[in-house]
Amino acid sequence: MGSAQSQDKPRESQLWSHWSPEEKEQLKRVYDKGNVSSALPAYIEQDLIASIIATLLQPEKNMLHFLATAHSLIKTKEASSIYTVFDKCVKSQQASLQDFVTVIVKSAIPLWWQDGSSYQWKHSSEQDHIPLVNYFINYARTEENKKRESMAWLAEDNAQHQNKEENHGDGWQDKALLAPSQISEAEFSLWIENTPGLRKLFQLVVEHVLIGKQTRNLHSRRLQHLASPQIQQHGKETRKLLGKDSFSSLLKPYDYFMLSLSLPANALSWSEYEQTQRKVNHDVQHEMIFSSKRDGSSWQVFVSKLVGQGATLVVVKAKDGTIFGGYADDNWEFCNTNWYGNSSNFLFRTRNTYGRWEASSGTNDHYQYLCWGKKSLPNGFGMGGQFDYAGLWIDADFIHGHSRAGPLCTTYSSPQLSNDNTFVIDQVEVWLVRPLVKDDQDHEGSSGGVLSHAEDMEFMEMAGKKMYSKDLGPEPTDNNDDNDSSSE
Structure with a gap:
């Protein structure tokens, strides 16, 4: 036992080195308490939070496992770790893939928006998130089909080709809707690796849950799609x-x-x-x-x-x-x-x-x-x-x-x-x-x-x-x- 613990120490130290002092403090707080701050925004779905914490602290509370999982979720964004969170949602909440994507999108887009846009989040409709959810679920298949279509329509009858593509996509759509999900880790990993925008949103939620709002280097976060571009506030009449x-x-x-x-x-x-x-x-x-x-x-x-x-x-x-x-x-x-x-x-x-x-x-x-x-x-x-x-x-x-x-x-x-x-x-x-870019020769006031x-x-x-x-x-x-x- 003692030998195993001593072997863990260098690995723990190496994992701690990836975090700033403020982030280390937040991670230690989550580990010690076994849960997250009650001050998290209300729009972060509680079911998703519970699955993230369960992934970090189960099957038993272990600092090395906790740090390694946090690192893979936030720093390296490994598909296998994201799948583990998904699997927790499936087992604890009988979730489908559509359910999982929905809680990510509904939790993350308000964070993305408020972190960068200069606008406050305004909830308007229970339906607003649905097109983006469907877009993510079908993104990898759609991109694959686009490549096929760009060549195939030149050689095939379009109606036959369209019917072929619809049949091709039915199986995945059915799997995405099935609750509890039966999607394998291999299928999930292939899908998430080819859906980069969703991985960014998942990272954003995990960051807020474990280490809080990130305020450093907003330029870099905007380029990584972790914060919205800045949007100019409208004038009074437009508002x-x-x-x-x-x-x-x-x-x-x-x-x-x-x-x-x-x-x-x-x-x-x-x-x-x-x-x-x-x-x-x-x-x-x-x-x-x-x-x-x-x-x-x-x-x-x-x-x-x-x-x-x-x-x-x-x-x-x-x-x-x-x-x-x-x-x-x-x-x-x-x-x-x-x-x-x-x-x-x-x-x-x-x-x-x-x-x-x-x-x-x-x-x-x-x-x-x-x-x-x-x-x-x-x-x-x-x-x-x-x-x-x-x-x-x-x-x-x-x-x-x-x-x-x-x-x-x-x-x-x-x-x-x-x-x-x-x-x-x-x-x-x-x-x-x-x-x-306005150069020095531009007319003043033009x-x-x-x-x-x-x-x-x-x-x-x-x-x-x-x-x-x-x-x-x-x-x-x-x-x-x-x-x-x-x-x-």
Whole structure:
């Protein structure tokens, strides 16, 4: 006995070396008490907490086992350790895989959101988490099918191929719903290793349970998807319109997490070096630069807010309730009538089912297109495919659009995003997620938008687009006059 304990000491010391003094103190407290602090946020599911603690302290209380398990859950994120927690949930609560993913998502997304966004968590609906849960359950299978589809539709009848894929996915979906789960450790490990976003959320929950909120190196945590990108607080009028703690009419924090998984690093967070290069002293802030709910359903205002800004997320809600859009990594240009952009672009859907389709999987470079006032060319906003058969298209009347995949978009390998291949616009939002670098030659006070140039406005008016927004300026953000700001 004594010999075994003495052999454990070097291993314990080595494991302790991976933690900071503050983290060591928290871990010792959890080990000594055999449970966690009652001060944990209420949205962390108690069943998940119980399974984590049981994994750490059972079958018997042993410091070496406790430290090794904590290290594998948080530091190395080993699939076998995550499976052990899952197995505890199955045995103690008769849980399915869907149940397990649900408690992770419902516990972690509020932590991710509050740690980085600058917004307080606002619980709105019992259904908001479901699309992200389903997305994670099917992510590995979906990615595998995407690769198969990108080649198979060229050689097979599409209807036969679609039927094949549906049959291929039925078995896994049934297993995910079965309670208590019968999924083996090998199946679980293969799935979780190919579902990286969920592993990040699981790590986030375990961190909060064992060592508390992490406040160090927010830049690194944002890059690792352990904290939300910072989202600029709206001005007073927008807060009145959207609600006190609401950041968007079209997106939920669950949606934003899914989208952030595909954003490039410099749209998630800026290092001190990049802040110096940009001559700012703050991290990148995502800003809602256009909202049809706030700014009106105007093509002119939409274009004026979009052009010359930087990397953007354009989010569209159709009248049928579907929500979809696209990320453009390149700046939207004025008077460029060609397709342009780069392979960091992607299309997405957030309602009724999640999906992301990246440009790197396509067969052409029709990444983005914006044109108006031309008689010889289509006037509108486009991403992917070709004219009349775009992955996403918004007409210049700012009423109609289409998503014609046929069966897959040739640029993004995306399916039809809307319920029908044509749609009527209900709402649009544009999110600036990485502004252009402003150099010393930029005109003082220039916003880069179309409406900031008189000749541009004249051009649009000659094209028959009367400008009703010449006096439109940025929304005032007088925080000193705000009595309805978010509570801390």
